[in-house]
Amino acid sequence: xxxxxxxxxxxxxxxxPILREATFNPKVRTYWLLAGALVLTVSIVGIPLLIFWFPxxxxxxxxxxxxxxxxxxEKNLHVAxxxxxRQEKTVPLDKITDLAMSHGPIMRSLGLRGxxxxxxxHSGEGRLIKLVGIEGTEEFRAAVLxxxxxxxGPGGGSSAPSAAAAxxxxxxxxxxxxxSEIRDSLLRIEKRLDDGGGG
Numbered sequence: 730x731x732x733x734x735x736x737x738x739x740x741x742x743x744x745x746p747i748l749r750e751a752t753f754n755p756k757v758r759t760y761w762l763l764a765g766a767l768v769l770t771v772s773i774v775g776i777p778l779l780i781f782w783f784p785x786x787x788x789x790x791x792x793x794x795x796x797x798x799x800x801x802x803e804k805n806l807h808v809a810x811x812x813x814x815r816q817e818k819t820v821p822l823d824k825i826t827d828l829a830m831s832h833g834p835i836m837r838s839l840g841l842r843g844x845x846x847x848x849x850x851h852s853g854e855g856r857l858i859k860l861v862g863i864e865g866t867e868e869f870r871a872a873v874l875x876x877x878x879x880x881x882g883p884g885g886g887s888s889a890p891s892a893a894a895a896x897x898x899x900x901x902x903x904x905x906x907x908x909s910e911i912r913d914s915l916l917r918i919e920k921r922l923d924d925g926g927g928g
Contacts, residue, residue, distance in 0.1 A: 745802035749872050753797055756839045757862030758790040763835055799860055801873055804880055806846065808858050818858060822877040824848045828870045842866040 765786050769775030792812045800807045806825070809817045831843040844866055846858040863869050 745804060747800050747802055748876060749801040749869065751799035751801075751860070751863045751869055753794060754839075754841060754862045754864050755794065757841060758787065758794055760835060760839055760841055760861060761790045761793070762786050797860075799863065801869075801876060803876070806858075806873060808860070820846055820848060820857060822873070822880050825873070825877055828873055830866060830870060836861065844870060 762783060765782055766779060769779050769782055789812065793810065796810060796812060796815070798807075798809045804822055806820045806822060807817070808820075809815065825846060826849050827847045829845040829847060831845065832841065836842060841862045843859060843861045844863055846860075848857050
């Protein structure tokens with residue numbers, strides 16, 4: 730089987746040069762078909778629909794795979810997917826906290842891995858995007874993390890303090906000055922009260 734990498738003119742990367750484009754293993758279609766069959770089997774009502782699921786699901790997963798695209802640029806990770814409803818997401822590399830890899834029993838049997846993009850500011854699962862079946866998942870993950878380091882993302886190699894950190898430092902200094910002035914004012918008031926009360 731060959732890798733599938735379909736160019737999608739609808740995926741807008743702006744003027745950023747593409748550093749790496751993910752290719753997807755065609756076995757991912759089998760994974761999606763089995764996952765859909767499992768969902769239908771769990772719901773008793775869906776068991777009769779299994780007869781229709783495989784031919785329809787096979788066609789849909791083929792279209793979905795043709796339209797699936799993941800591109801790494803200098804500053805962003807762009808993902809486009811969907812057949813009827815097209816989704817396009819752009820994740821700034823400096824917002825990515827981790828790229829978690831997963832591979833359950835079905836994935837392992839098909840030689841596939843899942844890659845979840847976790848971003849700063851998302852509570853709970855923190856999962857913005859999950860992709861299954863990227864060829865060379867480990868290498869793609871390493872390339873994204875290395876590029877994130879270059880742009881100075883979470884845990885990145887940027888040694889210069891960010892503008893936000895600098896502003897926070899200035900606010901802390903201002904707060905400390907204000908608190909010192911308040912303390913000094915209270916001490917003066919307390920001294921006057923003591924002087925006036927004792928005399």
